[in-house]
Amino acid sequence: MAVLREKVDAVIATLASRQHGAVTRAQLLSAGISRDMIASRIRSGLLLPVHPGVYLVGLGPVPPLGYEAAAVLACAPHALLGRRTAGHLWNLPVEPPETVELLVVGRYRKSPGGLTVHSISELAPSELRRHDGIPISSPSLTVLDLGALSSEQELQAIVNEARVLRLVTDEELRATLRRHPRRAGARALGKLLDSEYGPRITRSEAERKALDVMRKHGIEPDGSDVKLGPYRVDFLFERERVAVEVDGYRYHGTPRRFVEDRRRMNYLAARGIQVFPLTWHDLGPGAARAMRLLAATLTERRRAIGSADNLPPCA
Numbered sequence: 181m182a183v184l185r186e187k188v189d190a191v192i193a194t195l196a197s198r199q200h201g202a203v204t205r206a207q208l209l210s211a212g213i214s215r216d217m218i219a220s221r222i223r224s225g226l227l228l229p230v231h232p233g234v235y236l237v238g239l240g241p242v243p244p245l246g247y248e249a250a251a252v253l254a255c256a257p258h259a260l261l262g263r264r265t266a267g268h269l270w271n272l273p274v275e276p277p278e279t280v281e282l283l284v285v286g287r288y289r290k291s292p293g294g295l296t297v298h299s300i301s302e303l304a305p306s307e308l309r310r311h312d313g314i315p316i317s318s319p320s321l322t323v324l325d326l327g328a329l330s331s332e333q334e335l336q337a338i339v340n341e342a343r344v345l346r347l348v349t350d351e352e353l354r355a356t357l358r359r360h361p362r363r364a365g366a367r368a369l370g371k372l373l374d375s376e377y378g379p380r381i382t383r384s385e386a387e388r389k390a391l392d393v394m395r396k397h398g399i400e401p402d403g404s405d406v407k408l409g410p411y412r413v414d415f416l417f418e419r420e421r422v423a424v425e426v427d428g429y430r431y432h433g434t435p436r437r438f439v440e441d442r443r444r445m446n447y448l449a450a451r452g453i454q455v456f457p458l459t460w461h462d463l464g465p466g467a468a469r470a471m472r473l474l475a476a477t478l479t480e481r482r483r484a485i486g487s488a489d490n491l492p493p494c495a
Contacts, residue, residue, distance in 0.1 A: 188217055189226070196237040200249035200314070204256075205233040230254075231292040249314050251280040254292045258285040260308060260315035262298065264329065266322040269311050270347060273337050274326060283317055283325075298325075304359055306352075319347035320356040327365025327372075335372055375461055386426045387414050389463050394424075397471035399478070408453070411444045420481035423448060424474070427457035454481065 191211050195203045208218055221227040227235040231254035236246050248269075252259045260266075262283035267274040281296045283303075291297040307318045317325070323342055327335050342348045350373065357370055391404065394415070401415035401424065408416070413423035445455055456477055462470035 188213055189221075192221070192226070192237060198313075199253065200312070201237050201243040201246040202230075202250040202253055203227075203235055203237065204253050205235070231294070245312055245314060248280055251282055251292075251295050252314055254295065255282055255284050255297060259283070259297075260285075260303075260317055261311070262300075262317040262322065263296075263325045266317045267326050267338070269316060270319050270322055270342070271345060272319075272322070272326070272341050272347075273334075274330075300360075300363075302359075307356070307359075318352075318356075320352040321360070323348060323353065324356050324360060324363060324365045324369050327368035328363070329365070330368070332368070332372070335368055339369075339372060376459065386460070386463070390414065390424070390426050390458055393463050393467050393471065394474070397467075397475070399471060399475060408451070409447060411447060413448070413453075413455075417478060417481075419485070420478045421451075421453045421485065422456055422478060422481055423453050424456045424458060426463075427459055 191213065192203060192208065195207055195211065205218065209215070218227065222229060222235070225238045228238045230236055230247065230250045234250050234254045236242055236250055248261055248265065252261065259282050261269065261280070263281040264274050264277040265281040268276040277296065279294055279296050281298070283298055283300050285300055285303050287299060303321075307321045309316050309318050316322075319342055323335075323338055326338055330338060339348075339353075353369065353373060357366055357373075360366055387404065391401075394401065402418040403416045404414065406413050406416040406423075408423075414426050415424040416422075417424070448455060454477070456474055458470060459466075
């Protein structure tokens with residue numbers, strides 16, 4: 181009897197080790213463990229029921245991700261971690277939820293107690309990932325869903341961190357928006373991306389808009405589209421040695437452009453030229469604030485540099 185008990189316990193341990201300490205009743209029965217054996221181990225505390233038909237192996241601390249794995253098993257076969265649970269595991273700036281949050285593909289009528297379940301009509305292959313073997317929503321889908329739970333500032337922080345961690349590209353976010361235009365977070369994410377990119381206009385049109393905004397606030401650059409060594413800057417304030425650049429992911433979002441921009445900024449910095457970027461938001465709703473900062477920057481630079489007579493030319 182003791183040998184049989186040890187064999188059964190070994191089978192349970194093997195199953196649980198593959199699933200962060202979680203097992204299902206169906207898996208145990210398929211492995212040849214009887215209902216009476218399962219009941220006995222529940223009474224002894226070896227199996228801890230966490231959801232209907234789902235257990236965690238007891239007699240020790242719950243392994244990391246044990247509750248998350250159990251939650252997915254409880255809603256299998258089409259369940260995956262999502263929303264704030266996924267965001268936390270992707271290391272995005274969100275607080276972990278009090279209960280595990282799941283996505284289930286298709287209709288799901290009943291949520292097990294202690295879980296938060298949301299449905300999604302369909303899931304593209306690229307939107308299903310795995311975190312230590314547990315199904316989880318892709319970073320782009322996670323960000324979209326977090327748009328329904330976050331303020332504008334919180335969502336901006338989430339998107340920025342996802343970019344910094346190289347979890348998403350803007351192309352992936354746009355593709356996810358196209359696939360799920362009616363999900364709760366789609367409107368907020370789309371609005372955020374649109375505010376960063378601005379309308380689909382040419383660079384010269386964006387520069388004309390920037391010049392109009394500066395002139396409206398009494399700021400006149402010394403030149404536009406100025407060549408400095410091997411590079412060009414959108415606007416240059418010669419005396420203050422400030423270059424104003426109309427910035428945006430539309431122009432600087434590719435890895436090659438990113439590297440080239442850094443080389444150009446280093447070249448300008450070596451010549452004492454400070455770059456003042458203007459986003460599309462700075463040319464619209466944020467224009468007044470941006471122009472105040474630009475004016476203050478120019479004043480401070482004049483004070484720091486003093487007379488421009490003794491300075492070498494910017495080029």
